[in-house]
């Protein structure tokens with residue numbers, strides 16, 4: 001009898017499983033709209049120019065690879081703090097923000113979750129319905145009981161804001177609420193600022209703990225605007241968490257560059273929180289990797305490279321927007337004018353509104369791969385495939 005004879009086969013990852021099927025598909029016209037990876041106009045994952053230059057600079061002056069401090073590369077974490085809270089934020093000068101380097105945005109969420117579990121083991125976590133697939137699993141693995149708040153209303157094809165507010169209002173004080181700071185994944189629908197202000201009122205009045213997931217900073221409106229929710233919450237609350245990721249906005253998916261920032265009531269509290277976060281890091285992976293953080297810090301420290309970065313990011317954002325417009329207009333031409341909402345959504349994803357059966361038909365009959373729940377990655381569209389995707393969608397909805 002093996003130790004593992006009772007180990008069950010885990011289900012495949014719902015998103016990475018789509019890519020496996022896509023790769024096995026031999027049809028030339030296939031399109032992968034499953035995974036959330038930005039692609040350029042020629043359908044390739046780009047190496048950003050700012051990263052390429054930073055890489056060359058690091059290679060020209062090679063350094064030994066000692067251990068980084070447990071909480072990460074100091075110049076990098078200072079940059080993250082400023083990108084999130086604003087360079088002139090009084091919260092930073094007051095020493096109220098603790099930022100710890102993490103393995104991507106996922107790692108930032110997990111560090112925060114493990115720390116929160118120590119602070120309040122009985123707290124419940126609320127995630128949006130629907131949410132990024134990993135939120136529920138990650139917080140569950142961290143030991144929390146996870147429920148959801150209403151977010152997307154399929155009948156209305158939009159946000160069920162009243163439902164969301166009602167669910168947050170009904171939450172117990174101390175409940176951890178995971179909020180997508182911008183570019184909601186998977187729906188592509190964000191709250192407007194007025195709605196965010198109402199959410200903040202409830203969070204404050206009910207004493208909830210916001211955990212803002214900022215995985216797409218720069219993909220909605222711009223770097224500062226996309227951090228508006230975090231900054232607005234931080235200006236009124238004593239505590240909050242924010243997970244940052246540079247996977248998308250630097251194209252550094254595989255380098256695992258992210259962070260968690262924790263807003264504290266004062267510098268003394270911040271020092272205590274930092275010391276505990278360091279234990280979480282130490283007992284999981286000891287200290288973070290050097291390379292990705294150095295790339296980001298190199299770009300952000302040099303005004304020219306920073307300028308190149310922001311203009312490349314603007315280019316990516318604009319390209320996605322133009323693909324949304326193009327998809328909507330080609331769908332209209334193909335006889336599906338009712339899907340104009342794809343042009344209104346933001347970020348890398350669209351909830352297409354297609355049923356599971358329609359998504360399976362798209363895959364089987366046309367080789368167009370999205371998730372079963374109907375999410376498509378609009379950042380993988382380009383001039384060469386958008387027409388085919390539109391006509392394929394038209395065939396399955398008619």
Ligand code: PMP
Pocket residue numbers: 036103104105106107132180185213215245246247248253257258
């Ligand atoms: N949060 C959300 C909402 C995401 O969409 C993603 C990436 N798909 C992440 C977190 C994780 O990002 P990373 O790859 O940097 O871990």
